[in-house]
Every structure is written in structure tokens, then in C-alpha cells.
Amino acid sequence: MFNPLALVANLFGLPTWLPTIVALAVFLYWYGARKLDFFKKRGAPYVEGALPFAGNFLNVVRHGFTDDLQRINKYGRMFGELHGSVPIWVIADPELVREVGIKEFSSFTNRRKAGFAFNPEFKKALHLVEDSEWKGIRNVMTHGFSSAKMKRMVPLIQHCADEFADSFQQYLDQNKEFEAKELCGNFTMDVIATTQFGIEVSSSKEAGNHDLIKHVKLLFASLSIKNPVIMLTLFIPSTASLLERFGIGVFNSRAMSFISNYINRLCQLRSQKTEKPVNFLELMLSAYDEDLDDPKDTSISVIDDTTEYINKVKDWRDGKKTLSMHEIISNSILFFIAGYDTTSTAMCWMFHELAHNPDIQENLYQEIEETIAQYGSLTYDAVASMKYLDQVFCETTRMYPPAQRTDRICTEDCKIGGHLIRKGEILNIPIYGIHMNPDYWPEPEEFRPERFAKENAGDIVPYSYLAFGVGPRGCVGQRLAVLESKIGVVTALRRFRFVPSENAERHPKFNTLGTCSAINGIHLRVESRS
């Protein structure tokens, strides 16, 4: 057979392997560099210095999403960057965020899946599913996070908050400092276990010794930029379908299957439908429709999503508020992933800022005591009426948003900010960059809860506060997150005054890629109020 590479080698008297190697190198270079001029061709400003294969990855890793404001100042309100070889449109203007998140929602309903959807147990998680499948699941979830449901959860959260507040006592007794993120993490884990599944894991008392919690923590250990699945899907997106086919996902598969089996067992124990569901699992089970289960699905770990099955679900879904068992399990796992680290991050920064701003702490304490005297106890309505508490929460999550960016994927060509975004292209919303932009938040490094006071509402640029995202695809767990953070902080503040420990940093370094989690922890002490 004619071999042009061998012919070239013969012509120049070279070893036959040499032209093959050169051709391979040229092909690899072309493959890795083919997107480098993507934004130039589209007439959009873009982050310079992109490399074949890596794109702007090194720049993003080195400087993080927390450097978004610098990029915004340099490239403007809408610019491009390459994550590996994937072009990303960065939308850094509140008005454009509104357009993408609300006005043109039908073109930007979905998120990028990356490797997160490849663990079979997790495939049906709300933040990964798309279009009509998303709508159906979101219907049930929204119902589950209604204020009526939250009211019923207050006693469960209060029980966890009492144990959480107890956990500070030992540090007072021993006159020792503590690391706030770990204690807040124990609390949020307890709240999820009890409000979502009706189980008591007592992390605040037993430091996360429960088997379920150990495995949930293993899931978090997988969430690193060094994770090979994240790296592969980032640099060579075409590997995604192969990884998905073999069920190789981002998360530790042993932990995933342990948690999935655990929840499956809980479901079997509680399979009878409850009239007035108290926890989230009961609510999901009361929406369970076994006709939605894929008949080919013999266990959660061997799901076959045939087109036929997907179409059937789409038909059944029309207007119905029902879930399949696979959806119940995926979303039960999601509650841990979406609600544990985010909420504990928000809470520990609240304690940090209160400790470093004693006047704000005392004002808040006054409000808490006066409100509780008025309502008799810490009821749902009492929490809702604490305006200053709400301002402290919003200002904390403005300065330290637990999610630094969120994204959308375009499903229909659409013009945004004067640029045509094509189907399949990805948009990022730089939450941290917008929260730190002095155009919207003057002196953004200053902790000033009064920015969110009613009398200053007119100064807030709409869609410049994005801690919980935007529009119908925004955080479904916001009510629970806010409620539990407030109950946790109020319960602890009533017993203790929070002060910085001797070694505490005023401005602790935090992760720059993903969540604002303090790298060396938040170190505090408590003083007794009694």
C-alpha cells in the first residue's frame, strides 16, 4: 500500500519513523492549538497568553477566580478565556447576567456537566440534568424548600444548633482556640442528615464518626483540580463520552456506591407514603412514581438511559410532580454536595467578621435578644424578622461567596452583549468578580452590613448580588441555607461572644478556584456571655 511518509523518508534518506513522528507532532499541535484564535475570530476581547491544550489554564490556576476583577478591568464586561481547549465566555456585568439568567433563560437553561455527571448514581442530580427532565425534578424540589416546609424544619435545625453551640463550651472550659470551619461543617452536616433524611448523625458531638459522614467526606476529597477526570474533560473534552460510557466520574466510586446503597435502604424502610412529610426524603418518596423507573435499570449502578426511556419520561413529566428512584437517590447525594461546604463556608466567615467587628456583633446580639423577647423563642417568624441578621448574612456572602463562579451552556444561538453565542458554547458568571467590583459595591473590601439595609436598597444595582446565582436555575436550597446559617449563628451568639484568637489573621487566605474556603482555617475563641 502507498505510504507517503515512507516515500518522504526514502527521498531524504531519513529513518522511516522520523516523518511519522513529525506528522504526529504537527497533528497534535494543530489539535491543541485549534481554539487559540476562537475569540479573535469572534471579535471579542480575550485573556492573552493562551497555550495549545492548556489554554489560559495556567493563568486561571495561578491567579484563581478571585482575580476576576483584574480580568474585568483589563478586558471589559464580556470577554473570553480558554479552559484547556474549551472557550468560555465570561459575563461580568449585572445587566448581561440578567439577560442570560432570566430574559433569555430558554437559551441558557442548562449547565456544563464536565465529569460530574459520569458517576452513574449521580447522573440525575438537579444541577446536572437538562431541559424538561430538570423542570420535572426542580418542581418537586422547589415544593420541598417552600417556606411552609422550612417552618416545619425549624425544630430539627434547632436541635442541631443546640449541639453546635455546646461544641464551643469545651473550648471555653479549656481556654483554647478552635477552627471555625470544622465546627460549622459538623453543624451543616447534621442539618442535612436530619432535615433531608431524618437521621441523627451528631457530628457536632462525635466529630463525624458516622459511616455515612465518613463517606460523604470522601466525596469532597475528590473535588480537586488535580482529579484526573476533571483534568481529562478539561483538556480533552472529547474523552467525556468515553468516561461517561464506563461510568468513570469525578467522585470516589466506592464512596458513591456506599452512600447510594445507604439511601436506597432508607427509602425501602420508609417506602410508605407520608401524608405530611417532615424530612426531604419523605417528601421525595411521596412524589415517587415507580412507573418512572427505567425497567432496564436493575440497580442504581447500571442505568441504561435509552432514548426510548428518556422520551417516555418526557411525556410522563408534562405537568406532573413525580420522581423516579434514580432521581431520588442522585438528589439525596446532591444535598450533601451542594449544602455542606457552601453553608459552612458562609457561617464561618460570619463568625470571622463578627469576631473582628465587635460593634457589629453587639448590635446583632441586641437585635437577637430583643426579637426573642418579643416572640418568646427562636421561631421561624422571629428569624425572619431579624433585619440586621439578614444584612450581616448578605454582606458576608457578598464578600466571601461560597461559589465564586457559576455557568450556563447555550442551547440555542442567542445574542448577548453584542456577541452571537452559538449553541453548545459555555458562559461563566464571575460571582466573586462582580461582588468585588467597586462600580457596584464601593470599597468592596469593607464589611458593611448596612449596604443591605432597607433605606439603602435603592443603591444596590440589580443582579450585582449573586451569592445564590440567578433566575429559575438559581440555588434551590437558598431558603434552607439561610435559615440554618441564621439559627446556628443566633444560637451560638446567645451563649458566647466570638473573639479572634491570638494567631488569627484579619484577612485569611482562601481558595481561589471554586469556593471561598479559608486555606488555613478560621481561628477564634469564645467568651461566655453569662
Ligand code: HEM
Ligand atoms: C450558603 C449556602 C449556599 C450557597 C451560597 C449556594 C450557592 C449556589 C449557587 C451559586 C448555585 C448556582 C446557581 C446558578 O447557577 O444560578 C447553586 C445551585 C444549587 N444549590 Fe446551592 N448554595 C448554598 C446552599 C445550598 C443548600 C443547603 C442546598 C440543598 C440542600 C443547595 C442546593 C443547590 C442545588 C440543588 C443547586 C442546583 C439548582 C439547579 O440546577 O436547579 N444549595 N447554589
